[in-house]
Amino acid sequence: MDHFQLKNGELHAEDVPMSRIAEEFGTPVYVYSRATLERHARVFREALTPLGKIHLAFAVKSNPNLAVLRVMQREGFGADVVSGGELARALAAGMPASDIVFSGVGKTTREMMQGLDVGIGQFNIESEEEGVELARIADAAGRTAHCALRVNPDIDAGTHEKISTGKSDNKFGVPIDQAAGMYARLSALPGLDMRGLAVHIGSQLSDLAPLEEAFAKVGALMADIRAAGFTVTHVDLGGGLGVPYKAGEVMPSPAEYGAMVARATKGWDVTLMFEPGRVIAGNAGVLLTEVIRVKRNANRDPFVIVDAAMNDLARPALYGAWHDFDAVEPTGQRMTANIVGPICETGDTFAMGREMDALEAGDLAVFRTAGAYGATMASSYNSRGFVAEVMVDGDRVASVADRILPEDIYAAERVPEWLD
Numbered sequence: 001m002d003h004f005q006l007k008n009g010e011l012h013a014e015d016v017p018m019s020r021i022a023e024e025f026g027t028p029v030y031v032y033s034r035a036t037l038e039r040h041a042r043v044f045r046e047a048l049t050p051l052g053k054i055h056l057a058f059a060v061k062s063n064p065n066l067a068v069l070r071v072m073q074r075e076g077f078g079a080d081v082v083s084g085g086e087l088a089r090a091l092a093a094g095m096p097a098s099d100i101v102f103s104g105v106g107k108t109t110r111e112m113m114q115g116l117d118v119g120i121g122q123f124n125i126e127s128e129e130e131g132v133e134l135a136r137i138a139d140a141a142g143r144t145a146h147c148a149l150r151v152n153p154d155i156d157a158g159t160h161e162k163i164s165t166g167k168s169d170n171k172f173g174v175p176i177d178q179a180a181g182m183y184a185r186l187s188a189l190p191g192l193d194m195r196g197l198a199v200h201i202g203s204q205l206s207d208l209a210p211l212e213e214a215f216a217k218v219g220a221l222m223a224d225i226r227a228a229g230f231t232v233t234h235v236d237l238g239g240g241l242g243v244p245y246k247a248g249e250v251m252p253s254p255a256e257y258g259a260m261v262a263r264a265t266k267g268w269d270v271t272l273m274f275e276p277g278r279v280i281a282g283n284a285g286v287l288l289t290e291v292i293r294v295k296r297n298a299n300r301d302p303f304v305i306v307d308a309a310m311n312d313l314a315r316p317a318l319y320g321a322w323h324d325f326d327a328v329e330p331t332g333q334r335m336t337a338n339i340v341g342p343i344c345e346t347g348d349t350f351a352m353g354r355e356m357d358a359l360e361a362g363d364l365a366v367f368r369t370a371g372a373y374g375a376t377m378a379s380s381y382n383s384r385g386f387v388a389e390v391m392v393d394g395d396r397v398a399s400v401a402d403r404i405l406p407e408d409i410y411a412a413e414r415v416p417e418w419l420d
């Protein structure tokens with residue numbers, strides 16, 4: 001159950017009608033529900049609480065909006081960050097540095113320093129080279145970097161190839177068969193406190209079996225590392241839990257995930273860390289859009305041209321992703337249509353031949369499940385500016401990211417005087 005429901009024939013976010021949001025903030029606009037974010041955070045926590053020592057780090061990449069991060073901080077979540085920018089946001093949202101985990105294959109020297117300076121909780125090291133560099137920087141600065149080694153278990157997560165991260169030909173983590181040796185070598189370096197392992201095999205996983213297989217491999221590796229005399233006190237199991245994008249679609253629940261993790265990690269005696277993103281934010285947001293025009297050609301499905309485009313919601317263009325699309329005031333009439341944006345690319349297509357609510361110019365509609373990997377992947381292509389974001393809480397609604405207009409963007413551009 002999410003908090004985007006029809007009330008008196010109109011779609012609401014909690015108690016706020018979508019038409020009020022469109023009027024006040026314009027379209028396209030992302031709409032987040034605070035109650036849904038909180039509910040997802042609590043359900044996830046409850047599913048894992050029986051495991052004992054746990055650390056929850058919200059994957060900032062899924063939705064880095066400061067208001068969203070603040071909700072997560074109030075729910076007691078730390079953050080999983082992959083850049084200096086995400087680290088700065090997590091701190092700005094009030095997350096304690098010690099609750100922040102820094103992942104990513106390409107941390108720059110500057111970003112490592114930034115993490116060390118604020119005293120982040122853990123670096124997830126993704127190569128021996130990175131570990132050596134981090135050790136050098138930390139040692140020179142008189143700091144200690146608490147680290148986990150991210151392993152690549154060579155497991156097919158069964159998700160879209162562009163969001164799979166655990167196969168041996170993916171860039172992420174170190175080959176699991178070489179990890180014990182690396183762990184030993186890195187443990188000997190000054191400046192590093194090697195305290196654990198990390199794994200994350202991909203996103204939008206609809207099956208728990210590959211995760212369980214990956215965790216079993218990590219458990220065996222942990223036993224080898226301990227047998228060799230090294231310490232493992234933390235294991236970061238990443239994120240990846242899939243969410244339903246289509247009405248009626250069933251995904252593993254947080255409770256089923258928790259039960260699987262309990263089975264897979266029995267007797268580990270570590271702090272288990274988690275980096276959920278999509279499962280928290282995905283269904284806590286929609287993208288509200290207005291139909292600009294319906295273009296009808298004889299003997300063809302009509303094109304419903306909306307004011308949102310691939311620059312605002314990139315997932316359909318990038319991954320062929322499905323987002324349910326519903327009228328804000330459904331009449332009960334249906335149509336089959338192609339849903340497209342105004343951008344000059346054929347890829348600016350949200351759906352072809354979609355069976356959907358009948359819509360006309362001026363009608364409002366939403367793309368659902370847009371709270372994760374939505375606004376954060378926006379661009380300003382075609383000089384459309386950056387989409388606005390609002391958050392609803394009961395019957396109140398606030399802007400949480402103002403629309404950035406094309407003129408704001410080109411204000412940062414310069415024509416050199418030698419072009420005068």
Ligand SMILES: Cc1ncc(COP(=O)(O)O)c(C=O)c1O
Nearest residue numbers: 059203204239240275276277278
């Ligand atoms: C290292 C890491 N942790 C966490 C996540 C969050 O994943 P999800 O949004 O699927 O939970 C990702 C993205 O896939 C990731 O790469």
Ligand SMILES: N[C@@H](CCCC[NH3+])C(=O)O
Nearest residue numbers: 061163203204315372373
């Ligand atoms: N951007 C992807 C998820 C990437 C996960 C990155 N670790 C999506 O929209 O599905």
